Amino acid sequence: MQQKSNIVDIAEKSGFSITTVSRVLNGKADKYRISKATQQKIKSTAEELNYVPNEFARNLRTGRSKTIALIVPSLKNPFFAEMASFINLEARKYDYITLIGDSDDDINIEKEEIIQLSSRNIDGMIIVPCGEEWDHLLKKQEEGLPLVCVDRYFEDLDLSFVSSNNYDGAYSASKYLIEQGHKTVACIQGVKYSTPNRQRVKGFEDAMADFGITSYTVSGDAFSEQNGYLETKLLLQQKIRPTAIFAFSNTIAMGCLKALKEEKVKIPGDISLITFDDNPYLNYIEPPLTRISQPVEDICKIAVKILFSRIVENDKTVKRVLLKTKLKVKESVKSIPVLS
């Protein structure tokens, strides 16, 4: 079992000082005018000894960890799992590693995670904040932690974010429903105070108003299957059933499906369904769901980019980015003929 070698071993074996070895191995050789010959010799003995720098010592000294953190509400939600995958991938390109935290959509766990992760001296953090609190985030940023919110965010705060244009997305979905002749529409929302949710509600309501639809409802309070299930159950109890349901997330849509199935309500025959978020499975559901797809990959790429412009170049300007969503028309929305 080959012992781990360190910079001291290299220094001894090569006959140079620790300092010189360190500088060569860090690419600062030229800056300190270390001769080519020396560089060569040090590099080769490093190779020979199978040297791998001890990141801890390095980080302790420099204060930099080459690590970022990502906190999501739940890795089990495919939407966030996909995000984690993309962000991890992007960070690698900067030679950074990603620590993933799961807040379970609980603000206390979120705070806990932030503390825990901070003790690992992360150089930056990407977060999908789960609550309506932001003080702890602002505080972290003031302490000097580069921070970017994705998906969920807070407007009017000095805190960069990248998200979909939820307003437009919801508006276009609503408009589509209306264009298909729906006049009684229910939307099932997620976490009420989250900005994406508010934007979606706004988009939905504005569309209703713009097209003169007055018979609509907004209910629900979580981006969860259970919420979708319960609210759908309730909607089906109403005297006047909506002809279309707009689910604000793939998880909510799953709950709708469950309830509709239980009650033997056919899509789109009896009721139409449209949802936010994309997921391969949505194509194999019967019928495939019409949806508002978010550019998850782009969101992640841009978020990482912003984060690193802050980490590396200390760019402190606040970036607020909203990306276009895409309406993917499938077969879950019925076209209702207009009586004229």
Place this chain on the structure above:
Amino acid sequence: MQQKSNIVDIAEKSGFSITTVSRVLNGKADKYRISKATQQKIKSTAEELNYVPNEFARNLRTGRSKTIALIVPSLKNPFFAEMASFINLEARKYDYITLIGDSDDDINIEKEEIIQLSSRNIDGMIIVPCGEEWDHLLKKQEEGLPLVCVDRYFEDLDLSFVSSNNYDGAYSASKYLIEQGHKTVACIQGVKYSTPNRQRVKGFEDAMADFGITSYTVSGDAFSEQNGYLETKLLLQQKIRPTAIFAFSNTIAMGCLKALKEEKVKIPGDISLITFDDNPYLNYIEPPLTRISQPVEDICKIAVKILFSRIVENDKTVKRVLLKTKLKVKESVKSIPVLS
């Protein structure tokens, strides 16, 4: 901007030595007979200063990182995303953090990841090995890295693993198909030489043999949607179409669904489908898929347990654990009446 406080600040403010503070904060107070009063005071000033230990310094000193690594073939696969979520959660209970790596089912990336993660001085690793190579894993273990394989593993190696009992799972699925009257069955496999796949093939073939079914096929070579799609397309070309398809993963099943849909082949009317892996969406597909569900949570819990018995108690015995799968009967398998 509140500066980060360290153990020295606490020492100064509380009036005790660094040593004493360290001991109190590490719960070693009693061992070193530090008075309750002192303990109290130190703890409260630590609280007051908002102290968070610097893990790097700690790890540099102790050589332990309180970090484990998890390498999966792809976080985008819901099966592995779920695993990541569970393992992360379990590790937290030990006060450990999980670094997640994505090998993209490429053995070279896997090796690369292992090196990268090693420089972070991880205390242990859980891996879903993606290839047929294990030398690099054995080498790591010999170097002293606690290692546990999950899902995929290698038999007859001194390498602990936790997985489903894939043989039994496949056998019972096959038996079920046969009991439902199917006499021409096709299975679409995943990565050929992976142990789970081999076990599943064996379970499938044994069941066929045990029940005297001779008309069956085994094809495919990846746990991917594409593989499922292509193989299904091919199956549908055969002169004698199978009456049932057994997909070896949820991703493969997704490919089957795509192909069957394209070809307008109805499930279970025209062909029956059964799959490995569970996923909430499988319930909302039309028809809901009958499947072999794996105890993912248990697999993860046990894997973490084994890993930590190695990390903490240096238990070097090799554990080989296979967990029961569960047949979940839904509506995707047709019962074919026996002609007698």
Place this chain on the structure above:
DNA sequence: AATTATTGCGCAAACGTTTGTTTTTATTGT
């Protein structure tokens, strides 16, 4: 009163780096 045991705590080294400063050696200009 002297010895020993116990309690409560601190000294200082060590972990493996990075880096501001300094020292040594080589080169140049006059």
Place this chain on the structure above:
DNA sequence: ACAATAAAAACAAACGTTTGCGCAATAATT
């Protein structure tokens, strides 16, 4: 030939912990 400058490399401190050992003060025992 001699300073002055440039090139090459080394010294030593620092990052924030943990921990083996040691020491003083008090209590218990003779």
